[in-house]
Amino acid sequence: MLNSTGPLKKKKTTDSIKEEGNDALCQAYAYVTLYKLFIFNRTASKSFSQMDHFAFLLAILQVYKALCEETLWDTMVSLAENMTLECVYPFMDNLTQAEWIKIVGKQEQSMAVFHPTLGVVIQKPYENKVHFLNSAMALHDMTLSFNNASEADVGTYYCLFLTFPQGSWQKTIQVVQSDSFETQLRDYSNVVSSPGHVTLTYVFQMNGTVQQVTWERIQPHQIDLLMRCNLSRGTSWSRYRKQIVTNCTQGLRSTFIIIPNATASDSGFYRCNVTFSTGQNETFLRRLTITDEKASNQDAIAVAGGTVSFLFVILIVTITVIFYMRRRRRQKNVPVKNSSDTQNKTGTKERTVFYKSRSKPQ
Numbered sequence: 001m002l003n004s005t006g007p008l009k010k011k012k013t014t015d016s017i018k019e020e021g022n023d024a025l026c027q028a029y030a031y032v033t034l035y036k037l038f039i040f041n042r043t044a045s046k047s048f049s050q051m052d053h054f055a056f057l058l059a060i061l062q063v064y065k066a067l068c069e070e071t072l073w074d075t076m077v078s079l080a081e082n083m084t085l086e087c088v089y090p091f092m093d094n095l096t097q098a099e100w101i102k103i104v105g106k107q108e109q110s111m112a113v114f115h116p117t118l119g120v121v122i123q124k125p126y127e128n129k130v131h132f133l134n135s136a137m138a139l140h141d142m143t144l145s146f147n148n149a150s151e152a153d154v155g156t157y158y159c160l161f162l163t164f165p166q167g168s169w170q171k172t173i174q175v176v177q178s179d180s181f182e183t184q185l186r187d188y189s190n191v192v193s194s195p196g197h198v199t200l201t202y203v204f205q206m207n208g209t210v211q212q213v214t215w216e217r218i219q220p221h222q223i224d225l226l227m228r229c230n231l232s233r234g235t236s237w238s239r240y241r242k243q244i245v246t247n248c249t250q251g252l253r254s255t256f257i258i259i260p261n262a263t264a265s266d267s268g269f270y271r272c273n274v275t276f277s278t279g280q281n282e283t284f285l286r287r288l289t290i291t292d293e294k295a296s297n298q299d300a301i302a303v304a305g306g307t308v309s310f311l312f313v314i315l316i317v318t319i320t321v322i323f324y325m326r327r328r329r330r331q332k333n334v335p336v337k338n339s340s341d342t343q344n345k346t347g348t349k350e351r352t353v354f355y356k357s358r359s360k361p362q
Contacts, residue, residue, distance in 0.1 A: 073156070073174035074239040077222045078181065083149050084133060085173045086222075087159035088241035089140040093166045098142040100130070103156040111157075114142060151177075171239040182220050185269055188285040195290055198262040202272045202284040203254040209277040213255045215246070218269040226270075227257055264292040 077085060089095070100111040113121045114135050122130060129148070134141040142159050158172040191200070204210065215226040217240075229236045229248035236248040245258035255274070259266055267290045274282040 072172055073225070074171045075173045075222055075224050076181075077173060077175050078220075079149060079151070079154055079175055079178045080221065081149055083146045083175070083221075085144045085146075085157055085159070085175070086241065087142045087144065087171050087173070088138075089142070089161050089163065089169060090241055090243050091140075091163070091166065091169075093163035095139045095161060095163055097162040098135075099160045099162075100142070100144050101158055101160060103158075112144065180220050181218050181223050182269060185218065185285060188269065188287045190287050190289065192289045192291065193262070195263050195292075196261070198259045198266070198288065198290065199256055200259070200270055200272075200286055200288065201254060201256040202274075202286075204252075204274055204282060206274075206276060206280060206282055208280070210252055210274060211277045212275040213248070213252075214273045215244070215255075215257050216271045216273070218271055229255070262290050264290050266290055 075086065077083060085100075087100075095116055097116075098114045100113075102109045102111055109125075110123055111126045112123065112130055112132065114132055116139060120132060120135070130144050130146055133143040133145040142161070144157075144159070146153060154175050154177060156172065156174055158170050161169045163169060200215075210231050212231065213227075213229040217224045217226055224240055225238070226240050227236055227238045227244045227246045229246060231248065231250050231252060234249050236246055238244050242260055245260070247256060255272060257270075267288055270286050270288055272284040272286075274284075276282070
């Protein structure tokens with residue numbers, strides 16, 4: 001059930017953490033190949049000379065070395081107590097069954113099986129340890145969630161999709177000891193983009209024939225292989241949850257990837273690794289920030305609402321001040337008028353009394 005197509009060539013700049021993660025699959029492939037070669041050797045031994053046997057032995061060792069230099073993972077995940085192994089089928093075929101398998105030594109151990117009609121079966125060693133995270137909401141999302149993961153869960157896993165009409169599709173995930181994959185990232189350029197189709201481009205700096213190009217997305221807890229391009233064959237290969245668009249033809253002097261329907265969740269570090277036929281390597285690192293359109297709209301609405309509220313408050317305060325000033329003026333004018341009227345009334349009364357007193361007979 002192992003996938004023998006599209007192995008990823010291990011880069012000389014790859015950390016030792018990746019080297020440790022490939023042992024199980026490397027040995028599995030190597031043992032199968034060596035066994036086949038051994039049977040062939042036994043069958044043809046009668047016609048082989050001693051020199052032929054020696055040359056054949058060297059060939060076997062060379063095959064083993066080549067196989068063990070392969071990097072056979074699509075995603076590398078850092079061990080965590082509550083970790084998730086993401087597996088999303090990127091096409092629209094109908095799902096007939098999905099299964100999670102762990103490589104234990106030379107054997108394959110079934111962990112969990114999902115069937116759209118018959119439901120979920122979790123094998124006994126993993127009954128209280130794993131569960132499908134999103135299968136009830138999306139049949140193409142078979143992400144596996146771990147509870148209380150430990151060092152015993154370090155190793156190689158793969159999810160297998162059986163679909164119609166395309167057939168089988170699988171993704172290999174390597175779980176390694178806890179580490180942060182972003183700690184060693186240096187000398188990167190920043191790119192800010194709005195949501196939508198996002199293009200990342202890199203122009204090769206060194207001259208020479210390019211043999212291989214890979215693009216990776218690096219997060220604190222995992223590294224995803226976005227695309228591997230073998231320029232000698234002109235073929236590209238990817239198991240990423242989105243269908244990455246790229247260029248992969250001989251004679252390239254630059255490379256690009258298009259991330260379809262990118263959102264804020266696609267923000268992060270993206271690394272391009274270029275391998276030349278001379279064995280030299282070139283690495284390019286870019287930090288992508290995709291603005292959240294909804295958040296931006298909400299911020300704009302909040303700013304606009306705040307501005308309107310502020311202007312409304314100013315208007316209310318202005319009206320209040322004008323009303324208060326007018327009232328104060330009225331209060332000052334009213335007492336003065338009353339005092340004048342009182343004086344006039346008093347003078348009239350006095351005059352009236354005076355005239356009466358003069359007209360009174362003696």
